Amino acid sequence: MSSHVSDPLLTPFSIGSVRLRNRVVSTSHEPAYTDNGMPADRYRRYHAEKARGGVGLTMIGGSAIVSRDSPAAFGNIDLSTDDVVPWLRKLTDEVHDLGTKVMIQVTHLGARSSNFTGDWLPLVSASRYREPAHRAFAKEAEDWDIDRIIADYAEAARRVADGGLDGLELQHWGHLMDSFVSPWLNHREDEYGGPLENRLRFPLRLLDAVRAAVPDDFVVGVRMSMDQLREDGLDSDDAIAILQRYIEHGVEFVSITGGRIESDRALAESIPGMGTPSAPFLELCRTVRAAVSIPVLHATRIADVPTARHAVDDGCVDLIGMTRAQIADPYLVEKMAAGEEDDIRPCVGANACLDAIYVSGSAHCIHNPATGREETLPQRIRTLGLARRSRRVVIVGAGPAGLEAARVCAMRGHDVTLLEASDRHGGQVAIAARSERRRDLIGIVDWRLQQVRKNGADVRFNVLADEDTVMELEPDVVIVATGGVPNTEICEGEEHVLDVWDVMTSPVVAGQRVLVYDDNGSYPALDAVERLARGGAEVVYASPERTIAVEVGAMNSPAYLRLMAERGVQSRLTERLIAVEETDDGLRAYLRNEYSDTDTTADVDAVVVDNGTLPNDELYLALRAGSLNGGAVDYDAFVDPLGTLRAQTLTASPHAAEVREPVLAGAGVREGAGSEAAPTLLGTGSSVTETPGAEAPAASHTAAGLVRPGTAPDAAGYELFRIGDATSSRNVHAAILDALRLSLLV
Template identity: 45%
Template sequence: MSNDPLLQPFQLKHLTLKNRIIVTSHEPAYPEDGMPKEQYRAYTVERAKGGVALTMTAGSAAVSKDSPPVFNNLLAYKDEIVPWIREMTDAVHEAGSAIMIQLTHLGRRTRWDKGDWLPVVAPSHHREAAHRAFPKKIEDWDIERIIKDFADAAERMKAGGMDGVELEAYGHLIDQFVSPLTNELDGPYGGDLDNRMRFCLDVFTAIRKRVGDDFILGVRYTADENLAGGTDKAEGLEISRRLKASGLIDYLNVVRGHIDTDPGLTDLIPIQGMANAPHLDFAGEIRAATQFPTFHAAKIPDVATARHAIASGKVDMVGMTRAHMTDPHIVRKIIEKREEDIRPCVGANYCLDRIYQGGAAYCIHNAATGREETMPHVLDRAPARKKVVIVGAGPAGLEAARVAGERGHDVVVFEAANQPGGQIRLTARSPRRREMMSIIDWRMAQCEKYGVTFRFNTWADATAIEAENPDVVVVATGGFPSTEILSSGNDLVVSSWDIISGDVKPGTNVLVFDDAGDHAGLQAADILAAAGAKVEIMTPDRSFAPEVMAMNLVPYMRSLQKQDVTFTVTYRLEGIERQGNGLLAHIGSDYGGVSKERIVDQVVINHGTIPLDELYFDLKPNSSNLGEVDYDALIGGESQEVARNPAGRFQLFRIGDAVAARNTHAAIYDALRLMKTV
């Protein structure tokens, strides 16, 4: 038996959990037709294979038709879900883990124009800012119907082999009843705390009658909304005591905060640059006050913090959910005493932000997550050792080197700079995004482990590459800022990279023209404003920084608004000319009929990158595939066998921004799916 606190078993009623680490409920948006089919099952089972004690799946599985998902959630109100749930639970149990599912009615946290176009319901007419729908005030027959829907859905989950269900309360319909901010009903379901809690307890009563005692029931709820007029800490403690005293549930899963706005959501589920485990002590207070099994998850990204959470007695089970999206094999590596091999979560929140923008969840630097059917988390050895030469030590080049090295190839990496990182190193210059460097540091450590050779401060030309006698050459040289976009005055601008790197001193009155809409534009603006500049961010789009997405936008806005930055949308910078000691900016609009001017002393352009591809084209004539990629083989996970040039001496590929401006995840995905079959 290990004496590691994280590896101790925990008895939850009749269910023995083999260690203290859980994956809390979350919806990765992988369902097909509202069902957890092959992709969903493969993703869930991978975490079980990695050794987690309990994986909770399906954040916010819908129990009613008037709770339509606002992104791709499971539809727990359909009978057809049962066999799909059974396939998943059987596979998870076979892998040695317990599995639960989260059920909810979203209440006002959805839209009427989704699903079957039914009215949104809530205990008041108050609209939730995040989803904008004005709800119908719930009626008695709605309450009766929804309570039955919860019980029906729980029964389906038990029939599907789940070990239990968790009700999602915070921000959803149950919490909308409990919170005085959102409940304007008269009794019996409105008014004092007894009445406001009645809906929650009636739901649990109906579920318990349906599923019996040999089934785990829990609730994920806020014990402090941290919002004026809402449930405060004192009332939250009383709610916690009453939940325990009800005798209906088996554990509490505690959060702190509210999710009706993007800033509220980001404080409840913190991202990079925010404190780790900010609500852990509060969860510990709930456990101490109730002496009841307590779970908690909120930015607990590393083993040391998780170990402290258990060893200090703050919680009984610790959630490492985003961490398991980054590395599903955390527990296995702890057991094998290989904690240094755990791929670190960097808090970039690419996973959650993609969901809230209608996409599937992907980890910014583990491209196998969500693609378990085609991409490996554990790499196989290559059938034959090859010489692989990689040019560029940014995220794409380092991932290519890591994968090739782990598979047993002889790998050499050329890098013109004196250290690795590429664009990530620029990103990490901002203190709030310093965690991004872990993407590079982890890969460098893995490359060292697998014997990859690095040649820094080396400008690689075709002659130097071919002198290595490579079997495979991968060009991962990235790109350089694209600023040649104006009708006049292109020589008068600087790039966002110039500002971020510190190569150009900030002006005093600066126009940032950003039509790429990614982090670099806002990062440059933040640096400029912090230096005391008057800053205007301008975009031709109808919203600024659309590539940054909701939760990552919050810290930028908190900083930029405090510094009185101006945000201008739907206008396009067309040209610049000198005027005295300043610059005269000519501004138009894609909508037509507009001509404006601004006088500034600096113009910063953020327009993505142009590939640094000269080396690739120099090497192309001597390659066996002439640079061609078989896309069908790439997508299908098969090796590249294109042979267009019989005299060619090596295969040649390029990846990441050396192909076209994209993002970190795309660069890493390029590298993984190419190199896993070399």
């Protein structure tokens, strides 16, 4: 990686005795990759990949817990036991070897957890309190609780230092520390309540205990809201005064945020996503930085390099957190330093990384399926080198799945032709991006189209591909990524209903009465509701579920719920649409309650249905009989492409030497830098390689073990696969994951 000294993001910086190679940070967050509370292999690989990508500081353990009565609410690291130390040491050693510093966020969650998990101990807060988001009732902390928890913080800090980390960050924001300091949460009448000096007694005792438990050169910081944006909360003057006291007790940096996190709405406003302004708290950072003597770190919605560069260059911050941006692309720093910013996979602010924890159990980027799957999927395609032999690959459909397949196949050296029936790319993502709120989603497909073209694929629009069209191209591999079409086969009288695509692509008639029926529980119905309501329609939302849009998480649902309340959208839950019929005045919808089996009606002008999609599979079915594999996929190979490639390479060249991942020096080394070709890497520390472009041994099968067993290695014909919604109605992440897995093995 080249060094651009003039770029403020790439200049070194020190926090206390810790020297960082640049100003870019991955701030503390919890992706729920722990194994029984331990930061084991999956956790380590995730952070090591960012270190390879050049980040200066990676902070692990969003809300790593210190006490038994602070049970993990979302896969938190458990610092309450010495068992964590070897795992911390293993992670830290690897990340340090790659040139990156490591810190951890430490906390007692207070009321921000559940009474009914872990050891089922009662939660504590400064005063009796029920946090709306986690819905647990916490007791007022007693003297013995306070003494015990402070001792737990000190022990956790000792374990972190023993684990070799460079520092820790105390999570103040919305957790136990905050509950003592914030007047709207602290109603105590003892020496820990009342005036500020009393309310500071607990956090100052805690700080003193932590500092005493760690070496002098170990960095201690704090993450706190510097303006709670609440009349009875702390404003910036209050917060700065509190921070000054913390500095006197050994705090060496502050990670600034704004607002609060006690409810879904508050959290969504403090960690804003798509459809919101960029970098909303930079001026607050500037105010704090001018008032304090310690480094200022900030991370809220800094999604792109120009914004990050401005934040540092204009004096708002000393260090800039690009956390979600590096979930989207952990090699952001390397690409920036190499002058390849157009190759950076953009963060589109979908907040799937956060909401996925509660939907699927761990964090996932909406359009980087390798994040969190570093053992089985590569973050950098080029490190794999070229495929064993170039094949003629025909891909049908330029939605997210087809574009990803074309990108990866082209980068692997295949001859790729991408056919799209319409005059533009994007598929369902392009339709979703018509929503004012979700317009940034277009970055998912725009970036891929640019990468597809940059890597030499032949993209052809306005081609309605049939069997003859595909066969004329004499393919070795056909990948059908034709997506799906809205499924309105949901009730009697389905011929009278519209689908959400109709709403998103047509003008809205003001004053119309519209029933939006959601039997999918995801974003499309809410996008239709928003578009209709903003256009002046009278909207009723109905669903058989017991909650609105059950698959839309807490980060994104508040914006829709606010719009529905402001625009008077009615909700009819636990009701299933069973029939629609025409009347003299429009349409009559019949709905049946899921629990009482009673029927009701709604007289409207239009009924809009979201029931997912039906596979657009005519081409796939037409090609299946003539294919070598009949469309079959070997799932063992499919779910572990890197393992499959390693096995192939060992089979082809059993005496091949292992190679290691490159160690980044300074800001890092760039793939392919210098006169020699970059090594081919098939996995962290255990990879076998062949030189890109070199003649490789013949493959023992045609597509990495994906074809039907018994197929001859050199059989004439084509293999056939389908991905994304052409298989079944799922989501963007699933479609891109399909495409990446398959394309690595073609």
